[in-house]
Amino acid sequence: MSGPEQTPEDGVTRDDPMIAAEWALGLLEGEELLAARGKYATDPAFAWRKEWWDDWFAPLSDAIPGAEPGDHVWDGIAARVSAAQAAVSTEPSAPAANVVELQAKVRRWQWVAGISSMAAALALALFLSSPLGSPVAPPVQVAAAAPMVATVPVGDSGLRLDVTYIPDSKRMVVGAIGLTPDGVHDHELWLVPADGTPLQSLGVVKPGEVRSMELPQAVTAKLGDGASLVLTREPIGGKPEGKDAGPVVAKGAFTRV
Amino acid sequence: MAARPRPSSDDAREALRDAMARLAAGDQAALEEIYRATRVKLFGITLRILGDRKEAEDALQDVYVNLWQRADRYDPTRASPIAWLAAFARNRAIDRLRTGKVRGGAVPVEEAAPLPDESPLADALLIDAEQAAQIHKCLGGLDARTQGHIRAAFFEGKTYAQLAEAADVPLGTMKSWIRRGLQRLRACLEASEAA
Numbered sequence: 001m002s003g004p005e006q007t008p009e010d011g012v013t014r015d016d017p018m019i020a021a022e023w024a025l026g027l028l029e030g031e032e033l034l035a036a037r038g039k040y041a042t043d044p045a046f047a048w049r050k051e052w053w054d055d056w057f058a059p060l061s062d063a064i065p066g067a068e069p070g071d072h073v074w075d076g077i078a079a080r081v082s083a084a085q086a087a088v089s090t091e092p093s094a095p096a097a098n099v100v101e102l103q104a105k106v107r108r109w110q111w112v113a114g115i116s117s118m119a120a121a122l123a124l125a126l127f128l129s130s131p132l133g134s135p136v137a138p139p140v141q142v143a144a145a146a147p148m149v150a151t152v153p154v155g156d157s158g159l160r161l162d163v164t165y166i167p168d169s170k171r172m173v174v175g176a177i178g179l180t181p182d183g184v185h186d187h188e189l190w191l192v193p194a195d196g197t198p199l200q201s202l203g204v205v206k207p208g209e210v211r212s213m214e215l216p217q218a219v220t221a222k223l224g225d226g227a228s229l230v231l232t233r234e235p236i237g238g239k240p241e242g243k244d245a246g247p248v249v250a251k252g253a254f255t256r257v
Numbered sequence: 258m259a260a261r262p263r264p265s266s267d268d269a270r271e272a273l274r275d276a277m278a279r280l281a282a283g284d285q286a287a288l289e290e291i292y293r294a295t296r297v298k299l300f301g302i303t304l305r306i307l308g309d310r311k312e313a314e315d316a317l318q319d320v321y322v323n324l325w326q327r328a329d330r331y332d333p334t335r336a337s338p339i340a341w342l343a344a345f346a347r348n349r350a351i352d353r354l355r356t357g358k359v360r361g362g363a364v365p366v367e368e369a370a371p372l373p374d375e376s377p378l379a380d381a382l383l384i385d386a387e388q389a390a391q392i393h394k395c396l397g398g399l400d401a402r403t404q405g406h407i408r409a410a411f412f413e414g415k416t417y418a419q420l421a422e423a424a425d426v427p428l429g430t431m432k433s434w435i436r437r438g439l440q441r442l443r444a445c446l447e448a449s450e451a452a
Contacts, residue, residue: 024344055340060389
């Protein structure tokens, strides 16, 4: 999420509760929507506020006339549920009560292995810092599949990176709100694949900004469950070519939302 | 406690709360009960937002399959089950709208089914009456223009850009109007909670 954004005419501060309201109302799109979803998964205060707005807005839907869906809708639901359950029941030692967790397991994506050290060419696109009056960016394809999120706490500072990966769009949103540059270091984010293959750079983190990037196939292929992230301290500009990466200052792991 | 104005509605809400709890505990049969009780209301919502029967039915399917997978996410101490489900269905429909998979977006108002402002359907499973009165009161306290835009966002799934275009004002102006409205709305709702 961007830092508080001032609406030009009246000075309304666009703080997190405001963004939660905009999201609950359905106004957000594109990368702002992705960032809000990521924040929801990692920030309990934000999630609480989003649900607060959802609860308050919900009674408005009483004004919407009901409608009867076709019979095939329930058939489809029942079929999808039993297909998922059939898959679950093939797993040995599956406690029946644990359907929800097992269901998630079944739905886990099959990640294709593929090795490449290429990651330097990530196109980092700035967003959220554009002035209010500028044209809206075309909406990004928001995933139907569950996003993955990681929180990378930085020491005991209470500061952290919020990283959200949206499988369908192959986009990653990295929020570094609250971090400030020290003027002599940059921090570089690395993906640590679960299969023990070499770290892949996700680029230099921009303190105080939320960035969205499209990930190359080489990186997304490694982004399965168990993949984790580390943040290293580097000279300005990131790890120099041919040198070892700097010290790890923070780490986190991906979980499915 | 004062006389209950709608005992049948209270019973329906309790039955739903119970079914949600059983679903969260892994009772799959509860899903069908929930579907039978809520499909008309939730389909009304997805249809309203998506404006296309096929899309709305697909969205509805997603809602219930998702509910089955994550029934434990519902917190019974927080919202009434139907309020939570209504928000859940609307959120899923909006997500679908924002994926760009849906061509048109919501039905234009004049094409959509008539939208009664204050008189909810008698046979519907209603959301808490007191809470409903409060949000209507707070919304009603906004100027008509802002209220109209917030309603268009809620009922038609409009984005800032679409609202600005429809009103023929700069995007920044629309954001400013709505944010000011949301700020006042929040203050009004919070005041009602504190009371």
